[in-house]
Amino acid sequence: MKDFWSPKKWKVLALLISVILVHLDSVSAAEATEWDDLNPVLTSQKAFNSVNDFIDAQPLSLVSPRLIISPNAEKRNYEVILTGVSRVSTLWSSLVNPGELKVVLFTELDGEWIDKQQNELLGEWASSAELQSKRLEKYGCNIGGMYLPGVLFFCVKEEFNQSDDLWMYGERHKFAHEYTHFMEMNVKNWPAIAKNQGVGRRNTCWMEEGFATFYGFAVGSYPMDKDGANRRTFLKQLTHAYDRNRNRRPGALAESLQVPDTEEFRELMNMLENTPFPCDETELAYALGSMAAEVLVSVKGQAAMNSFYSNSSKTGDWKMSFEKVFGISVPFFYEKLSNYVASQFKDENFPIKGYVQSQAPTPDPIATPVESSIPQPSTTPTANQSALPIPTPTAGTPVATLRMKTITCYKGKKERKVRGLKPKCPKGYKKK
Numbered sequence: 001m002k003d004f005w006s007p008k009k010w011k012v013l014a015l016l017i018s019v020i021l022v023h024l025d026s027v028s029a030a031e032a033t034e035w036d037d038l039n040p041v042l043t044s045q046k047a048f049n050s051v052n053d054f055i056d057a058q059p060l061s062l063v064s065p066r067l068i069i070s071p072n073a074e075k076r077n078y079e080v081i082l083t084g085v086s087r088v089s090t091l092w093s094s095l096v097n098p099g100e101l102k103v104v105l106f107t108e109l110d111g112e113w114i115d116k117q118q119n120e121l122l123g124e125w126a127s128s129a130e131l132q133s134k135r136l137e138k139y140g141c142n143i144g145g146m147y148l149p150g151v152l153f154f155c156v157k158e159e160f161n162q163s164d165d166l167w168m169y170g171e172r173h174k175f176a177h178e179y180t181h182f183m184e185m186n187v188k189n190w191p192a193i194a195k196n197q198g199v200g201r202r203n204t205c206w207m208e209e210g211f212a213t214f215y216g217f218a219v220g221s222y223p224m225d226k227d228g229a230n231r232r233t234f235l236k237q238l239t240h241a242y243d244r245n246r247n248r249r250p251g252a253l254a255e256s257l258q259v260p261d262t263e264e265f266r267e268l269m270n271m272l273e274n275t276p277f278p279c280d281e282t283e284l285a286y287a288l289g290s291m292a293a294e295v296l297v298s299v300k301g302q303a304a305m306n307s308f309y310s311n312s313s314k315t316g317d318w319k320m321s322f323e324k325v326f327g328i329s330v331p332f333f334y335e336k337l338s339n340y341v342a343s344q345f346k347d348e349n350f351p352i353k354g355y356v357q358s359q360a361p362t363p364d365p366i367a368t369p370v371e372s373s374i375p376q377p378s379t380t381p382t383a384n385q386s387a388l389p390i391p392t393p394t395a396g397t398p399v400a401t402l403r404m405k406t407i408t409c410y411k412g413k414k415e416r417k418v419r420g421l422k423p424k425c426p427k428g429y430k431k432k
Helices: 007-036 042-056 085-091 111-128 132-139 165-188 190-194 205-224 229-238 240-244 252-256 262-271 282-300 302-315 318-326 330-344
Strands: 065-069 101-106 144-147 151-155 399-401 405-411 414-420
Touching: 007 282, 007 330, 042 085, 042 205, 042 282, 042 302, 085 165, 085 205, 101 111, 111 132, 111 144, 111 151, 132 151, 144 165, 151 165, 165 190, 165 205, 165 229, 165 302, 205 229, 205 282, 229 240, 229 282, 240 252, 240 282, 262 282, 262 330, 282 302, 282 318, 282 330, 302 318, 318 330
Parallel strands: 065 101, 101 151
Antiparallel strands: 065 399, 144 151, 405 414
């Protein structure tokens, strides 16, 4: 034993320890560089482009939504809500590829009609969901949702103002947002979790709501908002509910977030780690969670996000899956995210044309809730379509099938099929 602790062996041990410490320092430095190099302007654009490049590299997914439309909704222009149907289904085709998807379109005039459809379509889950007529009373025609056993609901607004970029930005975002919920419902098997029969729990609130918002932006809205002005206005407005809930001036949180404070930011994110049913401060989860997704996809790419969804469905532990897939602990990620969020609320970081934008008028908390910008999440756990049968609408229900068209486009020897309501060939391609 005395010989073991000889000076020579002490030197060897000390050298070994120093090598390990140097290695750890280099790993830490590399990790810090990877997550710190987040350009305020380019990070979101890089993330959105990563999503769309990923979609373009996949075989086209031919999902055929079946519309259940109220007579009043048929008279309105509902196509804008269906923006990105084929692209978002292609994005998630490796995780869910339904043969049919039910989409219900109604208006603020259809309280009785939509309640009847809801009760029939949701089956055994109807009793756990707030009636759409009650939600119409609270929020007007500013609602949307994805409900068990996998039915998408959208209220079609009367006004359709294509000249209002911010209004269009929100409407174009809706379908991709709710379809992302539909994907995760299937992947995580939410019905089983709701019945305490599944693996672990659903992903946390800021992920489910924030990631759905991010993909709504990336797939539906980004093509018309390349400079990000509307996105930043949305993010600011989504923090206003947090302020109103605390009797503060709307915009106060957005201003305070301009100065990174790791501890305070971590408290906000910890609050949003609750389950999505219910989700405390849902609008804040939309905002912070969507910026979190921007960082994750910008740094690790869209393929990593697909891996996260798949891995978390198997482990039932979102934190464990997060660290395994993204290579960063959740607390350390919050620290890096706080700096990025701060950069997004500083107008001086966006000197290019289109980024500097005056503060939008604060929505009236009663007449025009914040929910008008982003569709409200479902107030019921949402579920796996394959696990539960979907009832067929009763006789007499106005039902329409989407007039989806498929065209063939070519560029040299390359050939692509494009499917949509009004399909167009990608830039550089010609219609065959």
